[in-house]
Amino acid sequence: MKAARVRAARGRSTHVLWQTQPIAAAIYNTHVPILSATLRCPSCGHAALLTMPEEACQRFYQCEQCGHWMRPKPGDCCVFCSYGDVPCPPKQRAARSRSKDKRGQ
Numbered sequence: 001m002k003a004a005r006v007r008a009a010r011g012r013s014t015h016v017l018w019q020t021q022p023i024a025a026a027i028y029n030t031h032v033p034i035l036s037a038t039l040r041c042p043s044c045g046h047a048a049l050l051t052m053p054e055e056a057c058q059r060f061y062q063c064e065q066c067g068h069w070m071r072p073k074p075g076d077c078c079v080f081c082s083y084g085d086v087p088c089p090p091k092q093r094a095a096r097s098r099s100k101d102k103r104g105q
């Protein structure tokens with residue numbers, strides 16, 4: 001209760017965190033990676049539902065609507081990590097193994 005009042009007093013909105021919790025829970029609590037993601041073009045805003053490659057990162061993708069070539073943002077491994085709503089399967093596996101390591105300690 002006190003933490004909610006502190007966030008409200010500082011004017012921070014937590015609704016974005018609440019929206020991403022189910023996806024994050026699905027990623028960390030399952031043994032099978034999520035293979036479908038919605039990719040949103042930064043140029044025109046077009047959203048496309050795509051199947052991610054299971055064993056590799058996709059470095060480039062061309063928007064179906066405007067033709068814009070998407071590349072990963074600095075620090076990201078692929079376009080799904082930069083513009084998708086779900087991280088790529090290799091990153092999902094890495095995050096899951098990190099969470100298992102923390103629970104085991």
